[in-house]
Amino acid sequence: MRLSIPILLTVLFGSSVHAETPASVEPFDTCPSKAFLFQSSPSKVYGVNLVTGGYSTLAETTGLNTHINAVGFNQSDRYIYGFDYDNEVVIRIGQNYVGEQLTVNGLPNNTKFISGDVHDQIYYLHRRELGIIKIDLSPLESDPSATLTATTLDTDLNNLRTSDVAINPIDGNLYAVNNNSYNLYRVDLETGDSDMVYSLVADIGPPSGGFGAVYFDVDGNFYISRNDDGKIFRIDLSNEDDIDDKNLEAVLFASGPISGQNDGARCANAPIIDEDSTIDFGDAPDSYKTLLASNGPRHEVDSGFYLGSIAPDSEGDGFTSPLDDNKAGLADEDGVGFVTALEVGNTSLVSVQASTAGYLSAWIDWNQDGDFQDTGEKVFSDSLLTSGINSLSIAVPAGATIGSTWSRFRFSEASGLDYFGGATTGEVEDHPVTIMENGSSLRYYPSESGYATIAFEDNWPKEGDYDLNDVVFKFRITETLDENSAITRVLIQGYLSAYGAGYHNGFAFRLGGINRSDISSASTLTHNSVLQESNGLESDSNEAIFIVSDDLKQKLPAGCMYYRTAQHCQEALVFEFEIDVYFNEGTDTSSLMTMPYDPFIFATPGAYVRDGLWYNPGRGLEIHLADQAPTEQFDTYWLGWWSDSSDPATSRYFKTSSNHPWALLIPDEWSWPREHVDLVEAYPEFAGYAESGGENNLQWYLLEKATENKYYLSEE
Template sequence: MSKKITIAGLALLSPLASATSFDTCPSKAYLFQSKPVQVYSVNLVTGSTALVTNDVGLDNGGINAIGFDNGVGDGTGFEHKYIYGFEKTSLSVVRLGKDFQAETIDVTGLPNIHFFVGDVYDRYYYLYSQSHGFYKIDLSPLDSDPSATLTAETISNSGSLGLTDFAFHPHNDELFAVNNSNGKLYTISTVDGSTTYIGNTGVTGTFGAGYFDVDGYFYISRNSDGNIYRIDLSTQAKIDSGNVGAVKFADGPKSNQNDGARCEDAPVIDEDSTIDFGDAPDSYMTLLASNGPRHEVDSGYYLGSVAPDSEGDGFQSPLDDNKAGLADEDGVGFVTGLKAGQNAQIAVQASTSGYLSAWIDWNGDGDFADSGEKIISDSNVSGGSNNFNVSVPADATIGKTWTRFRFSDQQGLNYYGGATTGEVEDHSVMIMENGSSMRHYPSASGYATLAFEDNWPKQGDYDMNDVVIRFRITETLDQEDNVTRIMITGYLAAYGAGYHNGFALRLKGLNREDIAEISTMSYNGVEQESNGLEAESTEAIFIVNSDLKQQIPAECMYYRTAQHCQEELSFEFDIDVVLKDGVDTSGLAAMPYDPFMFATPGNYVRDGLWYNPGRGLEVHLADHAPTEQFDTYWYGWWSDSSDVAQGRYFKTSDNLPWALIVPDDWKWPREHVDIVEAYPEFAGFAETGGSSNADWYLLEKATENKYYSVEE
């Protein structure tokens, strides 16, 4: 702790040996409040605060005009990173290191006043007073001599703006400030103190703390209510446009005395993030850059039975929170379907009592901003299951849409913005016509796993991981139980093949002419020009992708099959199949229909094949006949024992298939590990045609270290 000398009732700090520098450039902002000083760390993303210290070595002093000095390297890895401020009792410049103990810095050339406004940039400490002027102090002499006396240079003798903090932009060296009385944003010249008007932020008040992050977003904290606002100054074009409206970003702490500092070179979220984000498409304001919804985790407030894990940002297709981490999106259940003009029941499980708000995009326009789309507003729910009746508008757009649920101990949350507690869950749902119903495969929220061995008609290494697809199907039925719409959602889970392969799905029992032109296909949430319906076939066959090998990252040869290949998911697809009015679907095969793999035309096909059959080489589930595009020449070659007369297809003489489906999130074998080695009971299952060992695929049946697992 610093020594204090009392002279004429003033508490003065004597210079001591240099304080200990910060080790890194922290992502947290630091807020100085009260007298004596209390220092808080502030997570700008959620607004959560933590008391760092209530004793900085001052008896009753307060500190304002604080700024973070990013320091400079000295060749040894040590950098001079400190917080500088102005102590209001002794009217002295002080600095604090990572122990947050204040030490005085001798400075000459400053007027004998209290400065409220300051920041540090490029080794200069800048101080501002509207009535007494603008000053800068070179901090670099302290690098070699912690006891050096510094000299303040006068930039101007007066200031034109009524402000209580300013901050330097990390990219363009400009100093930005918001005028408290009118909310106008200015830059201030560090050469002569002149100001340039940029635009109106639309908010007013005493903004006692201002911060930048490394991406160029400007954050201002209002004393009266603690609201943290964000202004997008991330590009010069946005600055020049003058469109600088401040958006509420989070709820921070309120105080009648605020001053803030932050290392502007740090990202606003660090690698130790403990924040839960949403995962709807970003048109719904999901990502942090869009001010998406986010909650501080580990607070005891969450939805469902599994507490949320943390992410560095919102997930975008093909990722979502359940795929990327724990399956924690388990708090919301749609007890009944969402039918236009009818009431629907939703069950929400909460970990404890708190407040729930929710939104549904009724018109499918990609946002939650329309009137009536907030379906639950600050409902005080109890721990356990809570039921809600929701009225679906009669004019709701039929088809897939998105919902958002936010739970916290805070009230007033919007579908965007930060919260200090709780969880956000985004769910895609189907809105149906009145009188319709739905059925799912394998379930409303689960995925089935398709796995292919692509060496057909050879058995190959039989690791059954050359193409691994996870997918689900939702059928919409009318009152006569005719299927009117089919939604197929899936993603490429692994690709261990050296060959190029495509993936398709045949709706056996339907023809191409039964499919309405408004049917669509999307990749990673983006609708494609083609809906994938194969023009060359009479049957209704949707080519999901002709070359999956082009959809995987190039970093690792065995995409998510070798244990060291831990790439993120990269390819998701959605097929929205709309059937023409009056189509008879009584002959439609049961879900999962007929998914199959085929060889990519124009590429090297297989070892031992003396010509390229391309699309004519298909691999289907056992005993599923191929499509009209199949080249029957290859029946019975090498390991294949297909027999058309007996309805036997795509099996070896030992009944081993080249494709299999598991109605669960199955863990496939690692690269070059025979499936029988990874799952010993599979052999008996295959040999008996499925009558034995029906649960062979369960994880407890697997051989340890023989299956691929995602490393969190």
């Protein structure tokens, strides 16, 4: 929990309607996204992060030495308005949490209001016996000392026992929960008509305490904070049809502060993410409840509770394909390692590193149905970890589905966490995992969790600007082997890192040594976690060639011309793929070429191919790694033209006379040259590496050997 330094004031106001206004009573600079919570008597002011339930003290006092209730935020003048419960006057509070009293005519005598909110320059006060009182705040715009007038809105809310109310920025209606019944009511602020729109009992149980602080966000989500246990529930009230049809649900969203004297205010037109917050989210597909809109798991960072050796960085929301936490920021998903494979019917060993003592809960989607809801999918429940490495075991069910699935690990000082919802401390790590048959083993390229980089210069057979950033992919491969060490499955995963090409290019993998007829129809291709109709296997080739995409330009966002190659072009990753290859029964895979197989690009059929070519070879123009023979689709006419010095008789392909290749494979993550920067200018040691045929300068690609300001540096 982060603590801010409250502004402590000792100025006390007497019983007169107008005390001298302190000079520091100034409006807020913006529409804050934090939720304000007033507690105790005299009231203290807290800032609540509704996303996680974390809170911090904003002010120990408002200078009024009184109990403040019925607070609401006025977006028009950016003040908090409230009711001085002890002196029975209306007040307003500025950005330094200093209060001033206002003059209001027409307020009922000897009446204490405990619930209220502000909307469209009207301050609404509610009390069960009276209904709703309206106060027009607009005269304060021209005269900060103006006398305001209270009027009564006729309504049938006389029996509503509520501790706070809030106004929905979507439909302009007031909403409140009856503490005695847990029924949710809606009030039309034009007519005063009210109706019961939903019973919360089925979702959160029978009444067990009032909701002293309620809030809205800009998307029409209604947050209700229960005094007795601090639990914060969320109800989506953005759709009028759903409200009318009572198609609603109250979900546990986070756990906040406990108090018997709560009242809340919030700028309802602000997004829910606190502008000062730092939050760690998950990155599994959203069917597992990952995004904030799905009430995905989230933890406040900088708490000292985390997994692995690297503390988590913060995100604005959960990441889903093609992004994940490691791609977008620090590679902090380092806390969980599977020591042994997840084999059906066996026990797997898992190594979990904790920063300090705390509780771990974890889930695995055994049946691959896209959720963690099924019986037995919670594999750890509040397991107490010690600081450092913890060895744990997971029993893999006999009925677990073979193949790729997802896991979720949550670590915190708090127990009782589900696979969704907010927490004030800790970290969530989502990891893809593979369920294997008993006796199987795995083999990786370049490693289990790392990526190799392949980069292409697409001007072949001309050398061009030789910036090697026309097409850049990062990828990794996992082979599954049976008890006889025969390959039974190939999983290729990757994402487009950069595209500086002006031409249209496709990207593919050839599994050399295997025929198309050896590939099972169970093989699949996914783009951004979406299963494609075709598995990508090229239909008019005898070889096993998987087309990832035949036109990568169509995958690019509409922003920068040079996607992630010009330094100013800090576009998000937009394209991820996965090829899951199974072989027909009886296939001899011993002839399969070694990883990383044969990744290559080709000219998109029908698009403009290359400057200087006097006919269009289309799919026949391929660019492979140095000395890799092209596929059967290749047009051999162009071998040896211009800068190319290929010689099939000596198995020399796709190299210049100086041994410069048109494609590079780096078995690690790599920062490619910026647009129009020659590779040798960005990485001077590459020249010696190429000219020696790869004998010298083997680590030419390391960042410390690069020329400053010549390579692309992601600022994510």
